[in-house]
Amino acid sequence: xxxxxxxxxxxxxxxxxxxxxxxxxxxxxxxxxxxxxxxxxxxxxxxxxxxxxxxxxxxxxxxxxxxxxxxxxxxxxxxxxxxxxxxxxxxxxxxxxxxxxxxxxxxxxxxxxxxxxxxxxxxxxxxxxxxxxxxxxxxxxxxxxxxxxxxxxxxxxxxxxxxxxxxxxxxxxxxxxxxxxxxxxxxxxxxxxxxxxxxxxxxxxxxxxxxxxxxxxxxxxxxxxxxxxxxxxxxxxxxxxxxxxxxxxxxxxxxxxxxxxxxxxxxxxxxxxxxxxxxxxxxxxxxxxxxxxxxxxxxxxxxxxxxxxxxxxxxxxxxxxxxxxxxxxxxxxxxxxxxxxxxxxxxxxxxxxxxxxxxxxxxxxxxxxxxxxxxxxxxxxxxxxxxxxxxxxxxxxxxxxxxxxxxxxxxxxxxxxxxxxxxxxxxxxxxxxxxxxxxxxxxxxxxxxxxxxxxxxxxxxxxxxxxxxxxxxxxxxxxxxxxxxxxxxxxxxxxxxxxxxxxxxxxxxxxxxxxxxxxxxxxxxxxxxxxxxxxxxxxxxxxxxxxxxxxxxxxxxxxxxxxxxxxxxxxxxxxxxxxxxxxxxxxxxxxxxxxxxxxxxxxxxxxxxxxxxxxxxxxxxxxxxxx
Amino acid sequence: xxxxxxxxxxxxxxxxxxxxxxxxxxxxxxxxxxxxxxxxxxxxxxxxxxxxxxxxxxxxxxxxxxxxxxxxxxxxxxxxxxxxxxxxxxxxxxxxxxxxxxxxxxxxxxxxxxxxxxxxxxxxxxxxxxxxxxxxxxxxxxxxxxxxxxxxxxxxxxxxxxxxxxxxxxxxxxxxxxxxxxxxxxxxxxxxxxxxxxxxxxxxxxxx
Numbered sequence: 033x034x035x036x037x038x039x040x041x042x043x044x045x046x047x048x049x050x051x052x053x054x055x056x057x058x059x060x061x062x063x064x065x066x067x068x069x070x071x072x073x074x075x076x077x078x079x080x081x082x083x084x085x086x087x088x089x090x091x092x093x094x095x096x097x098x099x100x101x102x103x104x105x106x107x108x109x110x111x112x113x114x115x116x117x118x119x120x121x122x123x124x125x126x127x128x129x130x131x132x133x134x135x136x137x138x139x140x141x142x143x144x145x146x147x148x149x150x151x152x153x154x155x156x157x158x159x160x161x162x163x164x165x166x167x168x169x170x171x172x173x174x175x176x177x178x179x180x181x182x183x184x185x186x187x188x189x190x191x192x193x194x195x196x197x198x199x200x201x202x203x204x205x206x207x208x209x210x211x212x213x214x215x216x217x218x219x220x221x222x223x224x225x226x227x228x229x230x231x232x233x234x235x236x237x238x239x240x241x242x243x244x245x246x247x248x249x250x251x252x253x254x255x256x257x258x259x260x261x262x263x264x265x266x267x268x269x270x271x272x273x274x275x276x277x278x279x280x281x282x283x284x285x286x287x288x289x290x291x292x293x294x295x296x297x298x299x300x301x302x303x304x305x306x307x308x309x310x311x312x313x314x315x316x317x318x319x320x321x322x323x324x325x326x327x328x329x330x331x332x333x334x335x336x337x338x339x340x341x342x343x344x345x346x347x348x349x350x351x352x353x354x355x356x357x358x359x360x361x362x363x364x365x366x367x368x369x370x371x372x373x374x375x376x377x378x379x380x381x382x383x384x385x386x387x388x389x390x391x392x393x394x395x396x397x398x399x400x401x402x403x404x405x406x407x408x409x410x411x412x413x414x415x416x417x418x419x420x421x422x423x424x425x426x427x428x429x430x431x432x433x434x435x436x437x438x439x440x441x442x443x444x445x446x447x448x449x450x451x452x453x454x455x456x457x458x459x460x461x462x463x464x465x466x467x468x469x470x471x472x473x474x475x476x477x478x479x480x481x482x483x484x485x486x487x488x489x490x491x492x493x494x495x496x497x498x499x500x501x502x503x504x505x506x507x508x509x510x511x512x513x514x515x516x517x518x519x520x521x522x523x524x525x526x527x528x529x530x531x532x533x534x535x536x537x538x539x540x541x542x543x544x545x546x547x548x549x550x551x552x553x554x555x556x557x558x559x560x561x562x563x564x565x566x567x568x569x570x571x572x573x574x575x576x577x578x579x580x581x582x583x584x585x586x587x588x589x590x591x592x593x594x595x596x597x598x599x600x601x602x603x604x605x606x607x608x609x610x611x612x613x614x615x616x617x618x619x620x621x622x623x624x625x626x627x628x629x630x631x632x633x634x635x636x637x638x639x640x641x642x643x644x645x646x647x648x649x650x651x652x653x654x655x656x657x658x659x
Numbered sequence: 660x661x662x663x664x665x666x667x668x669x670x671x672x673x674x675x676x677x678x679x680x681x682x683x684x685x686x687x688x689x690x691x692x693x694x695x696x697x698x699x700x701x702x703x704x705x706x707x708x709x710x711x712x713x714x715x716x717x718x719x720x721x722x723x724x725x726x727x728x729x730x731x732x733x734x735x736x737x738x739x740x741x742x743x744x745x746x747x748x749x750x751x752x753x754x755x756x757x758x759x760x761x762x763x764x765x766x767x768x769x770x771x772x773x774x775x776x777x778x779x780x781x782x783x784x785x786x787x788x789x790x791x792x793x794x795x796x797x798x799x800x801x802x803x804x805x806x807x808x809x810x811x812x813x814x815x816x817x818x819x820x821x822x823x824x825x826x827x828x829x830x831x832x833x834x835x836x837x838x839x840x841x842x843x844x845x846x847x848x849x850x851x852x853x854x855x856x857x858x859x860x861x862x863x864x865x866x867x
Contacts, residue, residue, distance in 0.1 A: 135684040198695060206688040210680075236691055240699040248706070248803070257792060257799035258714075259706065265713030265796035270706055277702075632818075633825050635834070637662060 051585040053137035054544050055122045058144050059439065062119030065148055069111035072155065074506060076104035081463070081499040084492050087484035097480035098165035099182065103158075105168030106186065109282070110193060111151040113424050117289045118147075118200055120431045121228045123439050125204065127535035127542060128222045130213025130551045135206035137583040138631070143200035145593035150193025153600055157185035167478060169279070172260035172271035176252060181604055187249045188600040192593070194243050201235030204228055213534075214574040215553035219313070222533045222557075223299075223306065226313050227292030230320040231285045237324070238281035245274035254606050269334060276327035284323040286420065288316060290427030291358060294380045297430055298362050300530050301377035302369025305557060308361040315354035315361075322351045332403045341400040348398035355391055359384060374528065375449035379430035382457045383423065390418030393468065408478075411471025417464045429456070429509070437527040441540045442520050448512035452505045459501025466491045466498075525570065532557040537570035545580050548646045549573040580641045588627050595623030662834050671755035671831075676840035678833045685837045693848050700852050703804040704859060711864070714795025722797075722864030725790060731861045734777045735853065741770035742850040745843040752839055757830045760839070761823055767846065768819050771812055778809050801860070808856055811849050818842045 049057055079100050083092045092100060126134055134140050157163040162180035164170065175183045208229045212221070221229075248271070251257035258264035260271055299306045306312060328336060328344040362384065371377070393415040397403045406412060429452070436444045470491050475482065482488050526536040534551060535542075537559040552574040555561050562570055599620025606613040672678040677686050712721045748763035782802070785791075792802045819842055826835050 136688060202688050202691045202695070205691055206684050209687055210684050236695050237698050240695050241702045244699060244702040244706070251799065251803065255792070257803070258796040259710070259799055259803075261796065264715045265710065265718070266799075267709060267713070267796070270709055274702055274706075629817075629821060632821055632838075635662060637834075 048585070050590060051141075051587045053133075053141045053583050053585055055126050055134050055137065055140060056439065056541065056544070058140050059119045059121075059123035061144055061148075062115045062122060063439075065151065066112055066115030066119055069107050069151055069155075070113075070116065071506075073104055073107035073112050074503065076100050076107065078499060078503055080104060081496040083480060084482075085496040086493060087482055087486070087489050089481055092480065094480045095165065098167075098478075099163035101478055101480075102164045102167050102170075102182075102186075103155075106154065106164065106190075107151075108420075109168060109286070110190060111147075111154070113286050113420065113428070114197060115147055115151075116428045117231075117286065117424070118143075118197070120293070120428075120435060121200075121204060121224075121231075121289060124435055124535055125225050125228045126207060126211070127438075127538065127546060128225045128533050129208065129211060129216050130534050130547060130553060131207060131211040132546050132550075132580065133583065134203050135211055136203045138586055138589065138636075139199050139203050141586065142589035142592060143196040143203065145589045146196030146199065146596070147193045148196075149593045149597040150189045150191070150196065153192060153597055154185050154189030157182050157189075160185070169275060170249070170271075171275075172249065172252075172268040175249060175271075176260055176268075183249070184253055184604045187246045187253070188604060191243060191246050191250070192596050192600065194239050194246070195596075196593075197235055198239045198243075201232040201239070204232040205236065208232075213547075213551050213553050215558075217553075219310065220553055220556045220558070222292075223295035223309070223312055223316075224289070224292035227288040227295075227316055230316050231288045234281045234285045234288070234320055234323060238278045238285065241274045242278035245271055245278070248274075250603065254603055269331075272331055272334065273327070276330045277324070279330065280327040281320075281323045283419070284319055286424045288319065290383075290424045291316065293427045293431045293434070294362065294383055296533070297376045297380040297434060298365045299532055299557070300434075300528060301372050301374055301380070302366050303372075303530050304365055304369040305532075305560075306361070307364035307367075308357075309556060311357055312361050315357040318354040319351060322347065322354075326351065329398060329400075329403075332400045333407050345398050345400045349395055352391060352395050359388060372530075374433075375444075375446055375453060376430040376434040378450060378453045379426045379433070382453065383426045383430075386418060386422030386426065386457075386460070389465075390415060390422050393418065406471065408476055409471035410467045410475045410477055413477045414464050414467035414471060417460075417467070421460055421464070426457075429453070432509075434528070436516070437523045438535055438540050438542075440517075441522055442516055443523055443527055444516050445512050448508055448515070452509045452512065454505075455501050455508065456505030459498045459503075459505060462498025462501060463495050464498070466494050470495070526559075532560040534559055534571065537562070543649060545582060545641055545646075548580075548650055549577055550575050577643055577646060579643055580646065581638055582641060583638045584636055586631075586636070588631050592624050592627045592631075595620045595625075595627065598623060662832060664832060665830075666755055666832060668755045671753075672833065673753070675753065675755075675831070675833055675836035678836070682833065682837035682840075685841060689841045689844060693844070696848060700804075700807070700855070703800075703807060704855065707800040707804045707860065710796040710800040712797055714797050718795050718797070720788075720790045720794065720797065722860070723866075725785065725788075726861050726864045728861060728865055730777060730781060731857060734774050734781075735857045737770050737774045737777070738850055738853050741767045741774065742847055744770065745846045749840065749843050752831065752836060755831055760831070761827070764819055764823055764839075768816055768823075771816050771819070771846075775809065775812050775816070778805070778812075782806075805856060805860065808849065808852055811845075811852070815842065815846050815849055818845070 049061060052058060079092060080097070083089050083097055122134070122140065126132070160181065162182045164178070164182035164186035165180070166174035166178055166183060170183065170186060208221070208225060248257070248259040252259050252261060258266045260266045260268045262268065295306060295312060326344055326348045328340060329348045332341050332344075373381070393411070397406055397412070397415065433444050433449050436442070470488055473488065475486075475488050482492070523540055525539055527540060531537075534553070537551070538547060550573065551558070551571040554572070559570055562572065597620070599617050602613045602615070602617030602620060606617070675682075677683045714720070744763050744767045748760045748767060751759035751763060790798055792798060822835070822838055822842060
């Protein structure tokens with residue numbers, strides 16, 4: 033990346049990234065924009081904790097608090113956690129299976145730009161009359177009553193970014209099914225590739241119900257339909273069902289890639305083959321499968337009746353079994369290993385007790401009668417932050433350290449990394465552990481303030497102090513990134529020294545065609561096998577050196593996504609009765625479908641890298657590696 | 660892949676749609692997209708069934724009173740026939756008979772357009788009766804389910820026409836064969852969804 037940046041001007045580099053269809057560059061785009069949204073969501077979290085720092089605080093008004101709380105959840109789930117994970121999937125998964133790119137490089141770029149414009153659209157609500165304020169779950173009974181355009185921004189923004197995510201999911205599935213290097217059988221795939229595979233399947237089947245639910249919301253709020261309008265025969269529970277048919281698999285879409293990242297880390301830093309690889313794979317598939325059968329456990333108090341509640345309670349408890357299998361596999365991977373506590377491993381070790389705590393409170397809530405007590409209290413808030421922060425965010429931070437050298441060719445500082453870990457880890461438990469007790473003491477979730485006579489002052493104050501620690505941890509991580517980028521000490525293929533899978537067999541960062549020759553995979557942990565057999569090259573090849581076919585860059589994905597962005601403004605202001613709204617809607621859709629047509633009609637055959645250039649490149653890379 | 664390579668029926672591969680890596684990827688990817696589309700329509704069907712005949716108190720429209728089978732039966736037969744003609748087109752595609760393929764695709768498009776015309780007539784008829792999109796929860800669910808299918812028909816017709824016009828002069832090769840194959844796959848999917856709409860919305864609507 034940096035070598036190209038030095039050769040061409042800044043504008044050319046930006047243009048290169050905007051039009052890029054290279055999975056490694058798109059990964060960096062995901063990382064930058066996901067990171068940006070993570071900071072925005074983090075600032076919103078800090079505002080929540082400042083408001084709840086003491087009884088009767090007036091830092092935020094009740095209405096603003098609702099907006100901040102809604103946007104914190106929505107941003108963190110849809111615009112931070114998912115894109116950051118998609119970024120790592122993009123960066124690493126094709127390398128792990130020995131592919132030159134994903135199956136559909138153009139769609140990969142389109143997926144990113146749809147997510148990006150959707151996220152921008154949603155956040156524009158802050159400046160255009162108010163953010164959504166019905167919670168990230170946006171229950172219809174609340175959302176239909178909300179007067180500002182906030183809910184409309186939510187509905188349209190998530191529609192656009194949801195299309196992007198669906199496209200990425202299909203892309204990853206096809207990549208893994210069709211693009212694996214010779215010898216890379218399914219049961220030789222690294223765990224991160226496996227979890228990407230299952231998470232993508234969940235994306236494929238979970239996002240359409242959300243899109244449909246949101247379309248109903250758009251129609252109800254902007255075009256006069258009555259899906260959720262009880263007075264006209266509608267039913268608000270339909271939103272809850274569709275949302276949670278999406279929403280529960282979404283939790284696994286987030287946590288499975290996190291499991292994959294930790295599986296890689298445990299093996300690398302224990303210098304051991306993963307214990308029970310097969311069991312881990314099947315546990316992943318089972319979790320994905322069960323993930324679709326438990327959505328109504330979010331709705332125990334809706335009144336579906338004891339039979340439905342009992343079935344969904346049992347189904348929910350079953351998920352603890354494959355998850356427990358995973359936990360023990362990780363522990364047994366570490367057991368007897370030659371463990372090194374580098375920063376990624378610290379996160380992995382910190383993850384186990386944190387996530388188990390979140391899992392145990394989850395099983396508690398699976399008990400439907402108990403859920404009637406816990407429901408809508410801070411106990412729930414504590415639970416899902418233990419799962420999402422203790423699982424997903426720790427995994428994202430771990431992956432940032434683990435894969436930074438592979439993506440950028442330079443190592444993040446271990447010293448600052450460990451400081452970040454301890455600040456964040458301590459801050460995380462300080463913030464959320466005590467919220468279990470606040471919940472048990474009766475504090476409801478989503479309240480903007482509480483009274484001094486309710487006895488919740490001290491615990492809330494402690495929770496807010498914890499949030500400061502977390503913020504400090506993130507700031508130090510940013511400092512770490514800046515310092516590392518300035519120092520820019522180049523590293524070789526396998527900077528951790530114990531890489532096991534194919535991505536560590538090629539230079540850091542990899543050349544844009546990844547593999548000059550497609551590797552031949554001889555087993556699980558293929559790079560480790562070659563290293564142990566003394567193979568200096570790190571891999572053996574399935575083909576002689578020859579011309580490589582590569583796809584062309586394209587600006588069309590940006591235009592296509594921008595069309596939906598424009599159309600959304602037309603839909604959004606339609607109920608206000610302006611005359612320009614329908615024309616804007618039509619123009620936006622014409623831009624999108626027109627560019628789709630252009631894409632279809634224009635032959636895009638890609639180009640070839642010639643064998644001679646590959647040889648030259650390889651010599652160049654070798655000398656770089658020795659420096 | 661050489662886009663200018665000329666094929667004869669003898670040199671034409673048995674499965675031109677998956678003869679290239681791009682073709683293989685598109686083939687798998689499109690089946691996955693159809694999986695997502697199935698979930699989409701499943702959500703719409705579920706919502707329709709939940710909201711069937713539901714409206715504000717005193718609503719005069721019910722499925723049993725509104726729908727008439729003869730027109731919808733004609734639409735069903737037309738769409739099913741168009742699926743058959745698209746199979747003929749693919750048969751000729753596999754035999755590298757470009758002209759026959761184009762001819763059968765044209766028949767498919769005409770049948771699809773006829774279906775669409777009847778659907779527009781049907782919707783127009785309901786609206787004139789006072790059963791508009793904003794009439795009730797039932798009408799919203801009905802128009803969204805059947806209308807989403809109709810939008811798919813429109814998209815499919817546009818896709819057919821774009822491919823036929825674009826490739827009219829250059830004939831079949833392994834670059835555009837997957838494209839023709841996918842649009843016919845898409846057309847079958849639309850047809851299958853319509854079979855469910857005919858059964859769930861119209862037949863079950865009229866019967867009970």
